[in-house]
Amino acid sequence: MFRFASWFLFAALGIAGLADGALAQQGARRLASLTAGAVTSAPIGWVQFCGENPADCAERSPVARTVTLTSAAFAQLARVNLQVNREIEQVTDMDHFGVEEYWTYPVGGKGDCEDLVLEKKRRLIALGVPREAMLITVVRDLKGDGHAILTVVTDRGDYILDNFTNEVKLWHETGYRFIKRQSPTDPNQWVSLNGGAAGPQLVANPRR
Template sequence: MKRLVAALFVLGSALPCLAAEQGMSKGAFLKESQNVLAPLQFVKFCMNYASECERSSPEARLPAHDVALAALQEVNASVNQAISPVKKSTNPLLARWTISPSSGDCNDYAITKRHLLLSKGWPASALRLAVVFAPAGGHLVLIARLQDGDYVLDNLVPEVRDWRGSSYQWVSMESGEDPRFWVSIAKQDQRDFAELGNR
């Protein structure tokens, strides 16, 4: 519990990202667990960008799988190239998540990718900001939920990858029911990793 609280608290700061293992594979979905408090900086983000935290219209639909993967690759690559990495203030009163800045931290990369995909008509329930924990500290990534599993868009990894291809500890993410609320992520089944390693 202390680790979870620590990871959620430090999200407002610019935290280093770890390069995760790469490799795409069809896989399972991250499992939602209990309701948790949203990160403080996310709450501030929703105050500054209210439309980004609304449920999608009923017309919002996922593209076909191959088209969706291509769009994820394009958005991940373009945003990673467009934003220059910079360490931002860790002061909760000064920290701010910004869409499409010229320079920013992992939070800015993740919300910009989500913003671009929402603008293409993707449903909010398929685009979830997620807190992960690594030896270097807390980190924010974007999870895209496709028909066959959850995929990670990360600012230090050029390829979009299956979530099980990451070495991160999964902490929490936006709820699929309502993007304003957050849920903890259930501990993954180690059999999933054994299966992935045998491929």
Template sequence: MTHSETDRERRGSAFLTGAKSRIGRMMVVAALAGIVPVSSDATQPRPVNHMVARKAIAAPSGAKALCVQHSWACARGGGAHLSERAAMKLAHKVNVSVNKKVRPISDRAQYGVDERWDLPTRRGGDCEDFALLKKKQLVEAGISPETLLIATVLDRNRGAHAVLVLRTSGGDYVLDNLGNRIKPWRDTGYSFIRMQDPNRPDRWVAVLAGGVFDA
């Protein structure tokens, strides 16, 4: 591990230890204590516009049964060979549509638990549910599932949040229920903690980039 990587993880640890959000408490154990090396394929350098997988990590607590409940959420391969322009156009349409139709509601209010990842109900859903529905609709529309990666982040207010990442040849773009505009990941101002592994969407990788990690 390089000196810069050590400093990066120390900054992440110091911030997350003091965070009051649920993701702060969760990441103290999961993001920093439960990390193991990823496969060689996942550690290959990527262009600067893509997030880099640093370490393998456990799935978020609410997503541990995700692959069993919804196989498409962790699928690999398939999908049409859409141009980047066509994929972005489709992603924008789905992002706006889901944001408009789904009512925000917390897992605590809906299920009586702090964390549950699932598709939105008639009552609505929280940020993870928005991301899952967008992924489902885009997979059904022909976009390869391994290019649609759910990520957990700290938002600009350092609160727990989740988004859907569309990986294209030109970079990683974020579909967010807090806004209809699809942005490059660095333009969100978010602190990216972990996301689905692009090589194995049934697994998760630590990112630790953007926001507080780049400060």
């Protein structure tokens, strides 16, 4: 009887442990993915970019898509992030174009955070990564300044490609405050993130 009771207690504890582990994994998965909120305004730089590059803003999809994050897929994201960060000289729009905010693909091998994001997205699309899984995102960086990054939605969470680092990280590992990003089904529709405010209309700041 004692042996049976001991076995029953051991089994119950084992099941409870498995359940706790499953709940922890579910929590980790939820943490690894950003939560989209209400529709909000698009950055004025995106509106300007689309006016000049309508073909790059016309693609819509009936469904959202994700990247299956194999080791090869992750290596591809890291490689493109590193290549663009190294190849493009990072300068402010004011220094480059004489205006405070101007979104474009890098010109003359130079660009700021939004320009690098656009270039990374363009290169990854050319490599076969679904555009619906790559969302331009506006955040507040570690100094509280407006900043643009590229979010890649994967089956293992939302990963960030950033001109401030060559390391590809999950969104919650960046330390940023996430404000808004593109909708996965319509690049011209932007949604707030995790209850954040609508966010700054201007993204770049003088140190870019």
